[in-house]
Amino acid sequence: MDISGGIKASLAGRYAAALFELAEERKQLDTVEASLAKVKAALAESDEFRSLTTSPVVDRGEAVSAVKAVSSSLGIDPLTANFLGTLAENRRLAQLDGAIRAFSTIIAQYRGEANAEVATTHPLTDDQVAALKAKLKQLAGRDVNVDMTVDPSLLGGLVVRMGSRMIDGSLRTKLNSLASAMKG
Structure with missing residues (x-):
């Protein structure tokens, strides 16, 4: 296979x-x-x-x-x-x-799992990581291995990359979107 x-x-x-x-x-x-x-x-x-x-x-x-x-x-x-x-x-x-x-x-493919790269502004607690894994499992429909990194430039929130999907809930992106909208 x-x-x-x-x-x-x-x-x-x-x-x-x-x-x-x-x-x-x-x-x-x-x-x-x-x-x-x-x-x-x-x-x-x-x-x-x-x-x-x-x-x-x-x-x-x-x-x-x-x-x-x-x-x-x-x-x-x-x-x-x-x-x-x-x-x-x-x-x-x-x-x-x-x-x-x-x-x-x-x-991960061999084991029937998915991988997710998660960037946050600060390290997450074990409970937060467990909750995030549970949500990602619901989204992927299988167990998810999470690779955590810290990126203070996000200002807040997190960015998740799982395969070709990207979920950007960072404050930096929201502020950039707001700035673009205000420019007209």
Whole structure:
């Protein structure tokens, strides 16, 4: 069963699909998913790691060495570490963030779930996240994995992206709409 949909159309999607197939074959889907979550958090928290993945001036050998060091320090599994090494060796570390998102989408499809990216102005409480998941489950008709980010530029409210749907309940958008309406 092809669970990747149109994901393989992108370079990051092809890398993610290959990683998914290997992880499924080795019965390591949960392990790889947890390791990729650590890598994603490291990308969000570390300017140095993020610049390593996006800088075209980093030498291939330096990138491979740096990725090995990061893999070791994060304590990620060998399959994910090899995946990062392959990206570094092929000079494709810039695809890492997209590959993580694509892997998340593939694994959600495989499990019969949906993914939603939610941006809020401040972190939500566990009760608020649970209520949001319940509402999104009603909308999607299946369980929803929520990837939360904080974006203070929204000013208030939240923005939800689920597949091709986007629900923008941010104060920033409402103010921009009001400003446009007042201009006539």
